[in-house]
Amino acid sequence: MLNYGILSTASICARYIAGVRESKNGFVYGIASRNLENAKQFAKKHNIEHYYGSYSECIEDENIDIIYIPTMNAIHYRWAKYALECHKHVIVEKPFVLLKEQAIELFELSKKNHCFLMEAQKSVFLPTTLKLKELLDTKIIGDIKYINLSAGFPGRFPEGHWMTDHASGGGALYGSCTYTVEFLSFLFDEPSYQYDAHFIKGKGSADDVVHFTLLFNDIIVSSVISMCCALKNEAIFYGTKGYIVVKNFWKSNGLDVHIDGNMTHFDFPYTSEFVYENNHIQECIEKGLTESPVMNKEKTIYAVKIVEDLYKQM
Template sequence: MIRYGILSTASIVGRFIAGIKESQAGEVYAIASRTVAKAKEAALQYDIKNYYGSYEELYEDENIDVIYIPTVNGLHYRDCQNALLHHKHVIVEKPFTLTSIEAQKLFDLAKQNQCFLMEAQKCVFLPTTLQLKKLIEQNVIGDIRYIELKAGFPGRFDYDHWMYDLSMGGGALYGSATYTIELMQFLFDNPHFQIDGSCIKCPTGSDEICNFQLKMNHQILVSSTIAMNVPLKNEAVFYGDKGYIVIPNYWKSNHLDIYFHNGETKHYDFPYQSEFVYEINHIHECLKQQLLTSPIMTPARTMEATHLVETLYQKWQEDTNE
């Protein structure tokens, strides 16, 4: 049984824990927060026996095999580094880090300490995504020329929340761009990317709504819009010359539909209890094989996604300074 330590009581924690329990090959051994009271409250909520009022206590617990890090985006580097220095395997929520230099340092440190390290990216392990990849490879909707992804999360945060602080990894692009980039990497087997985009900033200076374009292999245009201030139709649509495929909530989807130009349709259902279980099963398989990195969520894919996001933020900063 693989024993997990959960670093933080962030809102995503409950769904990740549900995935661990569903996997039947892992258990949540302990959870840590910045205060004992918060950690105890979470432990009672999720039926976890051990809890700590500091991250350091979690790092030092010799009973823990893997540490899951869903802390504030801007703290991923610090928290992952500390876990690796304590010789723990680590799963880091997306975005992995805010800079490609930080990402490279973490993968180097993991290799040095013989620890498994992976960016948490559940969408590439979903049955819906695997079916979509098959449909693309089988040319079911013909040659794909355009892909559109939209994700809107209005009203979740006030302007004083860290999600509106760029220095802490806030902003729409940091929040969700890796879903688009890493999904395309997986579906199209590491395509060549050219990236461009624009954003509208809010009073805090962070991007509240953004749109970026990926030109893949000089053949396919991908348009991705992410909004923190307006409800969008959360879906990905793949357009081919024979029809199109619609995937609602593409980062956690449980079904997809095909619409052919001749009027025919086809529906696929992939119900699940936890969208995290497929990712967690993959982690367990990697650990069983004593791998240090994932063959699917590879360091190269994480590094490229980090670099592309970093590139756009640098462009937007330069545009602001002009």
């Protein structure tokens, strides 16, 4: 059994904990907050025995095997590096880090210290995504020519929240660009992209809406992410014979194939969307791997570079 330590009491943590508990070989050992009372209350609510009033205390606990980092984006690098220096396996929420050089350094450190390191990217492990890749590979809808992906999260972050501050790693692009980029990188076997973007800033210093385009393999991709608009939250793959719709593509439990006016639905229900990536993480660690063969360092480093480059345009 692998013991997890979680650095944060953010809203995503409860869902991630459910995925660990449903997984084959994971146990939620402890929860950390920068405020001891917050950690204590979260631990009590979610039936976690150990809690810590600092991230470092959690990392340094010799009983913990894996550190999961869903903190404010700007401090992912700091705590991932410290955890690796303490010889812990590390899972870092997206965006992995804010700079390409930071990502390269962390993967080099994980290899040096023989620790597993992966960006948390649940979308590429979902049964729906695996079925989608199978359908695209068999060209059930012909040759793909255009892909549209949209994701909107209106009202989630109030004024003054760190997600409205660019320096803290906030903004629509930092928040969700990697879902688009790494989702497609998995489906199309790590293509090389041409890319461009347009931004609308919100009340803070961060971007509220971003529209970016990708071009690869004669396929045009249009992706819109918004923290203020109620978008459709779906990915649509348009081919020469039909199209495929995947609702909530980053956590989807099904997809629809449309050909010649007929629709075929594929259903993949789950209890927790996080269980699949955690089963994969545990299998990798049991094999002694320092990186995932699926969500590998190349996908992560390339995604970090793309986000970094696009922000330079803003």
